[in-house]
Amino acid sequence: MMGINAAVEVRNLDFTYEEGPQILHRVSFSLPQGSLTAVIGLSGCGKSTLCHCLCGLIPQALGGELSGEILLQGHDISGRPLAQLAQTIGLVMQNPDLQLVTTTVEDELAFAPENLCLSPAEIARRIERVLAWLNFEHLRLASPHDLSGGQKRLLAIGAVLTLEPQILVLDEPMSHLDQQGQKLVKDALLALLKEGCTIIMVEHDWQIATFADNWLVMIDGRVSYFGPPADILQDKDFLLQHNLL
Amino acid sequence: MTLFSLVKWDPRCKIILMACLSTLAMLRGEVWFLFGLLVFTCLLVMLGGAELSGALGQVKGLLGLIFSLFIIQCFFTRSGEPWLVIGGFTLITSGGIELACILSLRLFILAFSALLLLTGEVRDYLLALVQMKIPYEIAFMTMASVHFIPILREEALNVFYAIQLRGCELQKASWRKKLHTYLEICLPILVGALKRTRAMALAMEARAFRAYPKRTYLRRLVLKKNDKAILVAVPVITLVLLVY
Amino acid sequence: MALEAKNLYFKYPKGKKAVLSDFSASFLPGELAALTGANGCGKTTLTKILLGILQPQQGLVLLDGRNIAELTLAEVGRSVGYVMQNPAQQLFCTSVEKEMDYGLLNLGLSEEEREKRINYYLEYFQLSRHRKSFPFHLSLGEQQRLLLAAVLAMKPRYLILDEPTAYLDVYRRRLLGEHLQKIRTELVCGIIVVSHDRDFVGEYCQREVVMPGAGMVENHVDSPQRRAL
Numbered sequence: 082m083m084g085i086n087a088a089v090e091v092r093n094l095d096f097t098y099e100e101g102p103q104i105l106h107r108v109s110f111s112l113p114q115g116s117l118t119a120v121i122g123l124s125g126c127g128k129s130t131l132c133h134c135l136c137g138l139i140p141q142a143l144g145g146e147l148s149g150e151i152l153l154q155g156h157d158i159s160g161r162p163l164a165q166l167a168q169t170i171g172l173v174m175q176n177p178d179l180q181l182v183t184t185t186v187e188d189e190l191a192f193a194p195e196n197l198c199l200s201p202a203e204i205a206r207r208i209e210r211v212l213a214w215l216n217f218e219h220l221r222l223a224s225p226h227d228l229s230g231g232q233k234r235l236l237a238i239g240a241v242l243t244l245e246p247q248i249l250v251l252d253e254p255m256s257h258l259d260q261q262g263q264k265l266v267k268d269a270l271l272a273l274l275k276e277g278c279t280i281i282m283v284e285h286d287w288q289i290a291t292f293a294d295n296w297l298v299m300i301d302g303r304v305s306y307f308g309p310p311a312d313i314l315q316d317k318d319f320l321l322q323h324n325l326l
Numbered sequence: 327m328t329l330f331s332l333v334k335w336d337p338r339c340k341i342i343l344m345a346c347l348s349t350l351a352m353l354r355g356e357v358w359f360l361f362g363l364l365v366f367t368c369l370l371v372m373l374g375g376a377e378l379s380g381a382l383g384q385v386k387g388l389l390g391l392i393f394s395l396f397i398i399q400c401f402f403t404r405s406g407e408p409w410l411v412i413g414g415f416t417l418i419t420s421g422g423i424e425l426a427c428i429l430s431l432r433l434f435i436l437a438f439s440a441l442l443l444l445t446g447e448v449r450d451y452l453l454a455l456v457q458m459k460i461p462y463e464i465a466f467m468t469m470a471s472v473h474f475i476p477i478l479r480e481e482a483l484n485v486f487y488a489i490q491l492r493g494c495e496l497q498k499a500s501w502r503k504k505l506h507t508y509l510e511i512c513l514p515i516l517v518g519a520l521k522r523t524r525a526m527a528l529a530m531e532a533r534a535f536r537a538y539p540k541r542t543y544l545r546r547l548v549l550k551k552n553d554k555a556i557l558v559a560v561p562v563i564t565l566v567l568l569v570y
Numbered sequence: 571m572a573l574e575a576k577n578l579y580f581k582y583p584k585g586k587k588a589v590l591s592d593f594s595a596s597f598l599p600g601e602l603a604a605l606t607g608a609n610g611c612g613k614t615t616l617t618k619i620l621l622g623i624l625q626p627q628q629g630l631v632l633l634d635g636r637n638i639a640e641l642t643l644a645e646v647g648r649s650v651g652y653v654m655q656n657p658a659q660q661l662f663c664t665s666v667e668k669e670m671d672y673g674l675l676n677l678g679l680s681e682e683e684r685e686k687r688i689n690y691y692l693e694y695f696q697l698s699r700h701r702k703s704f705p706f707h708l709s710l711g712e713q714q715r716l717l718l719a720a721v722l723a724m725k726p727r728y729l730i731l732d733e734p735t736a737y738l739d740v741y742r743r744r745l746l747g748e749h750l751q752k753i754r755t756e757l758v759c760g761i762i763v764v765s766h767d768r769d770f771v772g773e774y775c776q777r778e779v780v781m782p783g784a785g786m787v788e789n790h791v792d793s794p795q796r797r798a799l
């Protein structure tokens with residue numbers, strides 16, 4: 082699988098928080114450009130930790146002891162400032178409350194492109210596109226903190242989509258969303274894939290994750306399967322044994 | 327009754343106006359002048375269509391403070407003629423009353439001129455500050471802290487609801503029990519607030535905040551004709567009043 | 571005996587439209603009811619009104635026949651357990667163990683009984699190895715399980731769970747569902763589960779209350795600027 086066109090390449094990642102046991106053990110994988118990977122695993126197995134590593138939040142901001150290599154578009158990320166990494170990789174956090182930083186929905190969506198010094202016309206284009214994707218026109222001037230749980234989730238996703246990163250990491254984007262919201266997000270992700278974006282998505286519900294190209298199954302901080310979902314779904318015993326179905 | 331709409335004013339006008347009003351209040355020390363200024367400020371706020379119902383509530387909170395400061399000033403300043411003498415001991419002097427009046431008037435003017443700002447949105451002030459050439463980080467952090475107070479308040483409230491719903495009686499408890507619970511819960515709330523602020527800084531960086539020394543903006547505030555007039559007239563009048 | 575909402579009308583001070591208008595429903599002990607509806611239709615708002623955290627402008631909530639407005643939150647909390655939509659906002663102790671113990675202490679239970687319940691629930695939700703951890707350092711799914719454990723351990727007569735399965739994996743969802751079934755029959759507990767999870771609702775809930783108000787409700791006031799222009 083290792084090739085020049087790998088968008089994300091992770092080699093032998095070990096990680097331990099400042100206190101507590103080792104969380105990630107020898108995690109290695111490589112994601113082809115323009116593919117969608119679903120990270121599947123039980124709660125507490127280290128999925129969010131892995132997402133934070135990919136975006137550089139670990140170890141730069143959250144601390145802990147990390148060893149191993151992460152390459153994004155062929156470049157090692159260690160030591161690169163977070164704000165700079167953000168132009169390559171966007172992260173939708175698991176808890177939307179912690180991600181919303183401005184006072185209106187419009188500003189929230191404009192925040193990332195404004196930081197990238199884009200022209201007002203381009204910023205407006207990105208905002209309109211995302212507003213249309215998420216069906217959010219009527220909430221344009223609402224305060225992010227007065228939204229319902231599902232609306233906050235959608236906004237948190239939208240705010241990262243306006244960044245238009247080449248690699249997108251979503252930590253449980255479907256939680257709190259109703260059927261319609263899940264469909265909106267799924268369609269937006271599929272549209273991004275067509276444009277060549279590489280997507281990593283954490284998901285508990287394997288039924289939702291069946292549209293992914295690859296599954297990365299994590300068990301207790303180790304990668305125990307990486308490949309198309311169809312193959313592993315045939316091995317029901319394995320999944321049942323590890324409580325994944 | 328609304329004669330003109332403060333809401334339509336450019337936020338820069340409101341910032342300048344407020345700055346001028348406070349400067350005048352601080353630098354002029356005559357009771358009649360301050361009183362006139364207070365009346366002017368009140369009229370401005372009322373005729374400008376500020377939503378007074380909510381605003382008055384915020385001033386009401388200040389009333390107690392201003393009143394107690396008034397009393398303290400009365401008693402502790404000894405100058406001018408004695409006004410109230412009890413048993414050979416001078417309690418209140420004319421100088422004390424005057425100083426107390428000045429202080430209270432000043433506080434009222436500050437409070438009412440702050441109400442001017444409530445007629446606008448946080449996002450517009452942020453933009454105004456940036457267009458006044460204040461570095462974005464500073465402008466953003468100022469505005470974020472203003473924006474953050476209600477959020478932190480709400481989060482603290484959530485914790486209080488959570489505590490009570492887990493069976494801790496606060497509404498009917500004795501003040502000692504209340505104090506004890508508040509102290510007990512103080513630390514976790516502070517830790518939560520710190521975590522939250524940190525998480526916000528991270529969330530911003532993860533969305534490329536400060537990736538470049540510069541930043542562009544979706545919107546731009548444009549001064550209308552009357553805004554320009556206000557921006558020129560208000561500082562000039564203030565200067566005149568200060569020198570005169 | 572029931573938890574009843576009668577002709578509720580509720581509008582947020584900052585809102586444009588009412589979130590609830592003339593809404594009535596009743597929830598019985600020994601029943602597991604699902605509360606469903608589109609994002610933003612007012613489910614969380616309703617749960618907060620049922621607990622007395624928000625006060626409706628019209629209508630009232632009756633808890634076993636008593637008006638909830640006349641009870642303190644603590645009194646409500648002893649009969650109604652609540653798990654918020656965002657678990658992180660409801661944790662306030664410095665260790666998992668203390669978090670579990672907090673409610674039990676307030677119920678005035680004996681040391682022995684508390685210990686028993688804490689052990690049982692930490693074991694059941696597989697948090698035993700985190701017993702001494704700082705709750706803020708848990709993963710979101712673990713925080714949600716901790717909160718469920720802490721509230722369930724109090725054995726309230728009613729339970730209101732706002733999207734309890736949002737951060738749980740399939741396996742833990744099953745654990746939760748089975749436990750809810752059990753306390754429903756054994757303790758005759760009345761349970762309200764807000765959920766978007768069709769499988770969970772289909773498998774474990776006896777009744778579904780669908781909130782009216784299709785799609786995202788247009789509930790937000792325009793900013794003053796927009797109004798003035």
Ligand SMILES: Nc1ncnc2c1ncn2[C@@H]1O[C@H](COP(=O)(O)OP(=O)(O)OP(=O)(O)O)[C@@H](O)[C@H]1O
Binds near residue numbers: 257786
């Ligand atoms: N503090 C607030 N001020 C004004 N409007 C609010 C506030 N909180 C929520 N709303 C609005 O009220 C409506 C109902 O919100 P609520 O949180 O009850 O929805 P919900 O049914 O729980 O949705 P979800 O499934 O997304 O959690 C939403 O449209 C929301 O935008």
Ligand SMILES: Nc1ncnc2c1ncn2[C@@H]1O[C@H](COP(=O)(O)OP(=O)(O)OP(=O)(O)O)[C@@H](O)[C@H]1O
Binds near residue numbers: 099101126130707
């Ligand atoms: N700051 C921290 N300090 C110490 N331990 C931590 C910290 N954050 C997480 N952990 C632990 O690391 C483990 C993995 O956490 P992580 O958040 O990656 O799980 P996850 O797979 O995302 O789970 P979930 O599905 O519940 O979100 C958990 O057992 C958690 O308790």
Ligand SMILES: [Mg+2]
Binds near residue numbers: 130252709
């Ligand atoms: Mg996680």
Ligand SMILES: [Mg+2]
Binds near residue numbers: 229615
């Ligand atoms: Mg909700």
